[in-house]
Amino acid sequence: MGTLNILVGVCLMYVVFLFFVAFVAERAAIRGQSGWLRSPLIYTLSLSIYCTAWTFYGAVGYAARSGLEYLTIYIGPTLVVVGWWWVLRKLVRIGRTQRITSIADLISSRYGKSNLLAVGVTILAVIGTTPYIALQLQSVTISFDVFSNAYGESLTQTSQDSNALWVASGLALFTIVFGTRNLDVNERHHGVVMAIAVEAIVKLFALLAVGVFVVWGVAGGVGDIFARIDSSALGQWQMRGDRWAALIFLSAAAFLCLPRMFQVMVIENEEEDHLRTASWAFPLYLMVMSLFVVPIAVVGLDLMPAGSNPDFFVLTVPLATGNDGLAMLSFLGGFSSATSMVIVAALALSTMVSNHIVMPIWLSTQSSGASVSGDVRHVVLLSRRISIAAVVFLGYLYFRLSGGGAALASIGLISFAGVAQFLPVLLGGIFWRGATRTGALVGLTVGFVIWAYALLLPSFGTGTLISETVLAEGPYGIGWLRPQAFFGITGMDPLIHAILWSILLNTVSFFVASLVGFPSPLERLQGAQFVNVFEHSSTPQGWSGSLAQSEDLMVMAQRIIGAREAQSLFEKEAKRQGVSGLLPEPSPDFLQSLERELAGSVGAATAHAMIGQIVGGASVSVEDLMAVADETAQMMEYSSRLEAKSEEQARTARQLRQANDKLTQLSEQKDNFLSQVSHELRTPMTSIRAFSEILRDSERLTDDEKIKYSSIIHDEAIRLTRLLDDLLDLSVLENGQVNLNQQTGVLSDVLDHALSSALTGNAFAELKIIRQLSREKLSLTTDLDRLSQVFINLIANAQKYCDAEKPVLRVEVGRGDAQLVVDFIDNGSGISKEDQTVIFEKFARTGEQRVSGAGLGLAICREIMTRLGGTVDYLPGQGGAAFRVTLPEQVALAAQ
Amino acid sequence: MPFLQRQSYRRRRLIDTVRMLPVVGAILWAVPLLWPTKEDVAGSADKAISTSDAIIYIFLVWLALVVLGAWLARLVKHSDALEEEGDR
Numbered sequence: 001m002g003t004l005n006i007l008v009g010v011c012l013m014y015v016v017f018l019f020f021v022a023f024v025a026e027r028a029a030i031r032g033q034s035g036w037l038r039s040p041l042i043y044t045l046s047l048s049i050y051c052t053a054w055t056f057y058g059a060v061g062y063a064a065r066s067g068l069e070y071l072t073i074y075i076g077p078t079l080v081v082v083g084w085w086w087v088l089r090k091l092v093r094i095g096r097t098q099r100i101t102s103i104a105d106l107i108s109s110r111y112g113k114s115n116l117l118a119v120g121v122t123i124l125a126v127i128g129t130t131p132y133i134a135l136q137l138q139s140v141t142i143s144f145d146v147f148s149n150a151y152g153e154s155l156t157q158t159s160q161d162s163n164a165l166w167v168a169s170g171l172a173l174f175t176i177v178f179g180t181r182n183l184d185v186n187e188r189h190h191g192v193v194m195a196i197a198v199e200a201i202v203k204l205f206a207l208l209a210v211g212v213f214v215v216w217g218v219a220g221g222v223g224d225i226f227a228r229i230d231s232s233a234l235g236q237w238q239m240r241g242d243r244w245a246a247l248i249f250l251s252a253a254a255f256l257c258l259p260r261m262f263q264v265m266v267i268e269n270e271e272e273d274h275l276r277t278a279s280w281a282f283p284l285y286l287m288v289m290s291l292f293v294v295p296i297a298v299v300g301l302d303l304m305p306a307g308s309n310p311d312f313f314v315l316t317v318p319l320a321t322g323n324d325g326l327a328m329l330s331f332l333g334g335f336s337s338a339t340s341m342v343i344v345a346a347l348a349l350s351t352m353v354s355n356h357i358v359m360p361i362w363l364s365t366q367s368s369g370a371s372v373s374g375d376v377r378h379v380v381l382l383s384r385r386i387s388i389a390a391v392v393f394l395g396y397l398y399f400r401l402s403g404g405g406a407a408l409a410s411i412g413l414i415s416f417a418g419v420a421q422f423l424p425v426l427l428g429g430i431f432w433r434g435a436t437r438t439g440a441l442v443g444l445t446v447g448f449v450i451w452a453y454a455l456l457l458p459s460f461g462t463g464t465l466i467s468e469t470v471l472a473e474g475p476y477g478i479g480w481l482r483p484q485a486f487f488g489i490t491g492m493d494p495l496i497h498a499i500l501w502s503i504l505l506n507t508v509s510f511f512v513a514s515l516v517g518f519p520s521p522l523e524r525l526q527g528a529q530f531v532n533v534f535e536h537s538s539t540p541q542g543w544s545g546s547l548a549q550s551e552d553l554m555v556m557a558q559r560i561i562g563a564r565e566a567q568s569l570f571e572k573e574a575k576r577q578g579v580s581g582l583l584p585e586p587s588p589d590f591l592q593s594l595e596r597e598l599a600g601s602v603g604a605a606t607a608h609a610m611i612g613q614i615v616g617g618a619s620v621s622v623e624d625l626m627a628v629a630d631e632t633a634q635m636m637e638y639s640s641r642l643e644a645k646s647e648e649q650a651r652t653a654r655q656l657r658q659a660n661d662k663l664t665q666l667s668e669q670k671d672n673f674l675s676q677v678s679h680e681l682r683t684p685m686t687s688i689r690a691f692s693e694i695l696r697d698s699e700r701l702t703d704d705e706k707i708k709y710s711s712i713i714h715d716e717a718i719r720l721t722r723l724l725d726d727l728l729d730l731s732v733l734e735n736g737q738v739n740l741n742q743q744t745g746v747l748s749d750v751l752d753h754a755l756s757s758a759l760t761g762n763a764f765a766e767l768k769i770i771r772q773l774s775r776e777k778l779s780l781t782t783d784l785d786r787l788s789q790v791f792i793n794l795i796a797n798a799q800k801y802c803d804a805e806k807p808v809l810r811v812e813v814g815r816g817d818a819q820l821v822v823d824f825i826d827n828g829s830g831i832s833k834e835d836q837t838v839i840f841e842k843f844a845r846t847g848e849q850r851v852s853g854a855g856l857g858l859a860i861c862r863e864i865m866t867r868l869g870g871t872v873d874y875l876p877g878q879g880g881a882a883f884r885v886t887l888p889e890q891v892a893l894a895a896q
Numbered sequence: 897m898p899f900l901q902r903q904s905y906r907r908r909r910l911i912d913t914v915r916m917l918p919v920v921g922a923i924l925w926a927v928p929l930l931w932p933t934k935e936d937v938a939g940s941a942d943k944a945i946s947t948s949d950a951i952i953y954i955f956l957v958w959l960a961l962v963v964l965g966a967w968l969a970r971l972v973k974h975s976d977a978l979e980e981e982g983d984r
Contacts (some may be wrong), residue, residue: 068950075925078958082965083918085911226948235946241929248925276972280965286956296952 004148007331013420014332015170015448018339021198022178022191029190030166038270040277043729046193046264047282048200050077050255051289052132053139053338054412056203059290061311063297067234072244074290076251084275087256088265088610092275094533095266099600103262103422104352108427109599110530111437112523115609118356120441121422124448125259125352126391128418129345131411133395134402136338137164143334146312147327166737171342172392180384192343193268199336202288206333209617210314211292213326214299223296232298242889246496250413253420253503260341263348342392350387350471358383359606380560404529413460417499421447424507428514435526436509438517443510453500454483505761518765520704550583554609557594560601569597666841680723726856733863740783740867747822748776750784751811754791758799767799768808778820782887784863793857794824794883801881823875825882838875907975914968917961924957 028036036042055073062070080087091106100106104125108118141164178191219225229235255261269275300313303320311642314334318326362379424443428435457466466483474482484494486501519527548571557566573584573593584590598607691709695701701709732738751786755769780787798809812823831839838864858872865872865885875882931945 067947068954071954075954075958078961079918079921079925080962082921083915085914086918226951229951230946231947232947236934236943237928237931237947237949237950238934239931244928248922273973279969280962281960283965284962287955287962291955294947337911574970733966855905 004144007144007147007328010328010332011335014335015174018195018198019174019177022174022195025194026178026181026191028584036275040271040274041281042193042197043269043274044278044281044285045197045200046268047081047261047278048204048285049196049260049264049340049344050258050291051200051203051286051337053136053334054132055289056207056334056337057139057143058412059293060297060300060313061309063234063293064301064310064313067238068294069239069243069247070293071290072240072247073251074286076248076253077255078286079248080252080255081279081282084279084488087427087430088275089272090533091256091266091271092269093429094530096272097533098529099598101267101355102348102352103257103259103426104356105599106262106266107422107425107429107440108356110526111435111440112520112526114437115360115606116355117437118352118446119360120444122349122352122356124421124444125419126349126394128415129259129349130391130394130398131402132415133342133345133392134399135411136342137396137399140164140167140335140338141372143312143315143331146315147331149317150327161400164396166597167339168342168392168396171339172346172389174339175343175346175350175388176385177394178728179343179388180381188268188270189347192347193264196264196340196344199340202336203333204285205316206329206336207289207292208744209326210318210330213323214296214317216293217323218299218303218321219295224296228302228576229294231300232301234294234298234301240493242496243493244795246499249290250416250420250499253423254416257350257419257422257426258416259352259419263351264345265875267348312352317391342395345392346388349391350384353387353391354380354383355606356409358387363606363610393772410459413495414455417455417495417502418448418451420499421451421502421506423503424510427511429527430530430533432514433524433531434514435527436514436517436519437523439510439512439514440732442513443506446509447506450502450505451498454486454501455495458483459495491523550586553586553591553594553611554583557598560598560610567847569594621746662837665838669838669841677723682722684720688713688716688720726860730856730860730863733860733867736867738867741785742781743784744779744781745784746776747778747780747813748773750788751776751791754788754795758792758795759790766807767795767802769807770808770810772811772813780820780887782868786868787887790861790864790885791822793861794872794885795858797883798824798826798828798881802826804828804880815889816886819870820887820889822885823878823882824885825875825878826880828880830876830879830881831874833876836876839874840872903975910968910971914972917964917968920955921957921961922943928954 059070060071062073094100095106098106098109100109104118104121107121108114111117141160144163145160174195175192178195180187181189181191215222215225219228296313296317297310300310300317304310304313304316308316314330315327318324318330344689359380362383367768421444424447425435425440428443429440458471460466471483480486480488482488484497485492486497489497492500554566554570557569560566561569573590577584577587577590595607598610601607640854691713695706695709695713751771759767795809798807802809806827808827810823810825812821812825814823815823840858861872868887870885870887872883872885875884928950931950934944937944
């Protein structure tokens with residue numbers, strides 16, 4: 001027994017080492033030094049629990065039997081991981097936002113937190129996984145056996161069984177210690193993840209070492225090994241197309257649906273970004289894992305005596321060539337593959353069993369309800385531990401009962417096909433809002449029944465669980481129900497047959513039942529949450545409670561997530577709500593987040609039920625759904641309001657820009673005016689000064705000269721006065737201090753007066769006036785002097801600025817709606833568009849300064865007209881400069 | 897701003913590429929379905945694809961997927977960073 005003792009010793013040391021690694025990782029995580037634990041590398045390595053002992057040992061056997069078919073098992077997952085953006089990213093995001101604890105939890109959560117569905121998925125997962133655990137135990141025991149055989153020590157059946165029992169117990173212990181150490185709300189297990197990452201390296205290294213040894217140690221390098229491959233029985237492509245495609249699909253589906261894969265991929269995921277690295281690193285790992293499989297198989301077939309088990313070539317080839325160290329390493333690789341799979345599978349299944357089966361049963365036996373029962377936390381942990389032990393023991397039992405025969409070897413793919421039944425429900429749940437609970441239940445049931453009937457039962461061998469006659473003629477002689485030839489289609493590969501029909505009918509019935517049924521509000525809510533997880537990552541409000549229930553909630557939360565954690569959670573919420581003390585209002589928000597915290601410990605369905613027990617009543621009503629819809633509508637409205645606002649802002653900015661331009665222009669005009677005004681003031685002042693000096697200093701002036709000079713001084717003084725009067729007038733008008741002198745008169749008289757005043761003494765331009773005297777016979781009651789001042793100004797302007805050869809001014813009187821209109825239209829070139837906007841401003845003077853003037857006239861006119869209740873505007877498009885004076889109708893009517 | 901628009905346009909097309917990668921992989925790995933098997937060529941003059949050729953083809957596809965995947969993953973991270981800068 002010497003070698004065996006060494007083997008056992010190495011094994012024990014390895015296990016102690018694993019315990020140590022896990023322990024250190026846990027400690028580091030507790031002390032918050034978990035930075036290195038959260039690297040994408042660890043995540044990628046932890047995914048490698050996909051490669052179990054079945055792939056470590058079995059792949060070589062598989063290759064020796066069926067050539068390259070084993071590659072399909074790796075190609076499927078590679079495609080899934082490379083396509084991370086499609087499914088994995090969404091799964092991980094949903095897992096994080098909804099605090100999913102297992103695949104059963106995900107499916108139950110999605111379909112309205114249905115516990116029935118969760119129980120169903122859990123049971124099916126246990127059925128699908130137990131044989132797989134048995135397979136791992138078998139591989140470890142057989143590898144012990146192989147080792148001892150090599151040294152001429154054969155193990156008895158009992159010692160084989162006891163080996164298996166020891167291994168099972170050890171694994172259960174490890175899982176219990178590191179898997180249920182704490183009831184983490186995030187359900188993450190740093191110790192376990194670290195240990196399986198280390199095991200991933202060990203198995204990769206072991207397989208690579210054997211591969212390198214085979215290629216360069218036994219064979220003579222790459223060229224030689226290719227030659228050996230081509231000359232062997234596997235030398236030619238012999239893959240059946242249907243198996244190739246179907247197995248790639250199957251392994252891809254299983255990769256997504258296996259409870260243990262879901263555990264490491266979604267639950268233990270620390271950061272979504274790790275997926276990005278794993279998207280290429282994990283395919284690389286798989287590629288390297290499968291690189292040396294065919295060489296080892298071919299060399300093994302060459303080297304080993306005919307009839308030896310190809311499943312253990314990885315072990316027997318180094319042993320046969322006398323490389324004990326390498327064999328030992330390879331043994332550890334296989335041991336690693338087996339143990340890591342069992343640990344994670346047990347962890348994942350125990351979470352499901354405890355959350356969806358044990359806890360609901362336990363809760364229902366507590367008649368007093370969740371709030372008054374004993375220490376729930378303790379119960380949850382205990383139920384997890386018992387579940388772990390039960391799952392591993394179930395695997396051991398299966399191993400014992402099946403006798404560890406060849407039936408086990410084929411169980412890998414059968415197990416895959418079983419869990420692949422989750423695929424339609426899983427993908428439908430995250431991509432199709434219309435998928436319902438009924439659809440999921442029907443689809444899963446149909447899929448699993450067909451799987452069990454067409455694949456699982458016949459796999460135990462004809463005559464054991466399914467009789468020969470049923471297989472050959474169908475149940476009760478119904479030919480089209482033959483387990484391996486549905487609908488009379490014979491000649492298909494049994495595995496492909498079962499996969500095709502189970503997945504196809506599963507999908508179809510899931511789809512049809514979803515279409516026919518009508519989902520509950522909660523299902524529809526959850527459906528929207530899952531399918532649109534990237535649009536809104538928050539959960540909608542579902543609960544409503546009263547303050548009296550806060551205490552009950554607190555009691556319950558303390559028992560599930562621990563006293564300190566619960567208190568700090570409640571305190572934080574109370575602080576957020578601004579409530580004094582420890583107990584927050586049970587607002588829907590708070591209840592929602594509390595439910596999610598609890599879901600992290602006991603699963604969504606249980607947490608939902610527990611809160612429901614305390615708060616009571618239906619949690620989601622149609623009104624809530626409407627509220628959610630409203631929220632969306634509000635958001636849309638809000639965004640359209642934002643859009644409108646930004647448009648408005650753009651408009652305001654445009655207006656501001658215009659105002660600014662005008663201001664700049666005005667400021668320029670003012671500067672111009674100031675220089676103009678000083679010029680205007682200086683010219684008369686200069687002549688006044690000059691002529692007064694002449695008068696003062698010259699003694700020989702004739703009387704005529706004296707009169708002439710004094711009248712010049714007088715005229716200039718008048719001009720000055722007029723200018724100053726204008727300025728004064730304007731400022732008076734602007735300040736509104738003007739007193740209107742109301743008189744009654746006839747419009748034609750006012751115009752007559754204005755024309756005679758404006759045209760007297762200005763002989764240099766002959767302005768022809770065209771009037772409509774008949775229309776001017778209107779009496780007015782207003783300040784006629786001021787009105788006449790406006791007319792004078794307009795006529796004088798026409799006289800001054802009209803540049804036509806024969807200047808003509810038309811004065812047209814008309815009636816608009818409720819107003820009297822007097823237009824002054826000349827036949828000059830008019831006023832340019834830019835100038836039109838400013839002519840009424842003070843100090844404005846049009847372009848060329850042909851005629852002197854301070855630019856106050858029109859400004860005064862406008863002010864006067866405003867005082868009189870009318871307006872004066874420039875009238876464009878009249879073929880010359882045109883001004884329109886309007887007076888309110890009552891001014892004219894009052895006099896009639 | 898045209899610069900940002902261009903950037904997010906580029907990012908969308910990058911994501912399209914990421915999405916297409918598994919499809920391309922699946923198509924390339926479906927090629928073996930077309931190969932003649934040992935049974936197909938039995939009795940005819942044609943030769944079946946030798947296993948070594950098959951291994952080389954399948955692993956080359958694999959390697960290409962890994963390399964492309966790694967390259968795209970880098971680009972996605974890069975564009976994530978840019979996106980955040982652009983957003984905030």
